[in-house]
Amino acid sequence: MDRRTFLSVAAAAPALGAVLPNEFPKYRTVSRFQPAALPGMPGRYAGQIIRVRSEHAIDTVTEKIDVPAIQEMIAQGMRGLTGMPDARDAWRSFFEPNDVVGIKVNCSGAPQVMSSPEVVAEIVRNLMAVGVPAKQIWIYERFPDQMATVKYENYVPAGVHVDGIEKTRTSVLGYDPGTYVEVDFFGEDDTRSMMVRHVTERFTKIINVPNMKDHGAAGVTGCLKNIAYGNFSNVARSHQFSKTNTLSFIGTLASTEPLRSKTVLNIMDGMRGVWHGGPFLHEKRFRFYPKQMMFGTDPVAMDRLLLDVIEEKRKQENAISVWERSPANVHKGFEKDPNANNFVREPGHIEFAAGLGLGTYDIRKIKEKALKV
């Protein structure tokens, strides 16, 4: 039997609704993996999000994070998500001692804005509390240089792996050459984006820990962007020119097996955020402090709520909408000007991903439970 499984995004096109453009790139997905009976995304709690706020979780002057507040936020979030009265039982419902767990952090705005090491440390502590050994926990990100600025290793027990995948930029060694999405966007010669090898060969489960950030090309970057572009090689090619292919590429990557099945939990770290110029922090004034975390298994629903967070903040700052897609607003100087875009934004990538079965986009169907610490 041919070990490859060929999928076609084109087959899903009729379900995608109004956001689908007349033409989009022809993707060829190559994977030897079959989806799990219940894929991690949208998972057990499709369309359900727990949002936990804490006013004192971070001191916005000193940037110091209140670790007990973080611990309580995560405990409440996991209890709220699962409906279990004991947080340990909630974690146990997701993870077993023999799991090898990848924690996909986001360090593209580091060291100012990233998956907070205090949050990641608390996730590690909970995994170990339900019996997952330190050596079976991997905190990972694509680029080691970005990750090194955070120093996660100083926050977690010895034995926990902290690993940057692409030791040398463009090297394929950290990726699985047998699991990839092939597409020709702009005539680039390297048409393959390969999946992180840990995902196909090592991890049994993945926890996705994105931030709350604006993104010049994708509109916002939350669960979908972090899990998609953070687990494949050669993805920046999708946004080389003002009109990008982020609309369809993000969901296509996120829906590729085994990434889709293994990503069982999303914990969005909104201690710090970026309201313009993301994913990087070009100016300090574009950083903000949502002081909240979201918990769920449905990346689409969570990102749908993220859209409102970024949009609301941009309104407060008199910046153009995250939905402003006019080419006239795409010009130089976006790093300093919140009314300039670097690309034609594609916040529709979230609805596109919903069309691929990754979650619930309709705000009326999303059940959000808000908690406070």
Place this chain on the structure above:
Amino acid sequence: MLLLVAAALPALLGNQPVPSDCISLTAPKVNMRPNVARATSSPWVDSNAWRFLRNPGAKYCIDAPGKLSALAAAEAFAYGVTALVKTDGTEAFGRMLEFLKGLPPADFPSLANIAFVDDKTLAAGEMMNLLARRNLLYRVVAVPDPKAQLNVTKIEPGDPSKQAYAIRQQLGDEKRLLRIYGTEVVIGHLTGDGSHIRVNLVNYSQRPVTGMRVRVLGSFPHSSVSVFGVPGAKLADFQADGEATEFTIVEMNEYAVVDLAK
């Protein structure tokens, strides 16, 4: 004194003047051109491959200072041309020459599935340069070749990059004899017969390339690899299925040779 070791092995020019029958070339390299506005951020590869393909029977004298001498020697060897290298980097050249001498013999013709009708114009030369840099393998012909999968018979006015891309699309990526993933600074040249293929890979960047995936059309389950400066190198993630052979070069310097067999 002119030192010509063997027809296919490059030699040092030494202090002798360039012979009158020798075509002078500059050293191959990557030119990042940070101050030149371009459509992509891809590095600009200065390759002599198209000149070798256009005129394989000529003698070439290559001015290659320092360590570029090794790269110049490898490039000339990969394309099987006679080359004399003028350099102060005799040590680097010597190390490359030793490597080339140690390669298993493989006297095969070039492989290509595009026939390029060369009208000897500058435009044709530029198009051949673009095709070579994009690993679109061609052979130069005087008239269209009905056996080729694609004949390029005319250079269109306008942006040559667009025509090069159109040629690629006409052929189709799945039919390309060679694909390289994970780097833009390596150009390949294939030689072979029905049951053997030699994959010559030249890295123009003057720094090691780490982790590069290669796809060769056709199934060749047997392989061996020689990488300049990497003794005992092995191919990783080797796979030969019905339609193609794929492998990863873990690390390469200026030159790597992969021999494949059925």
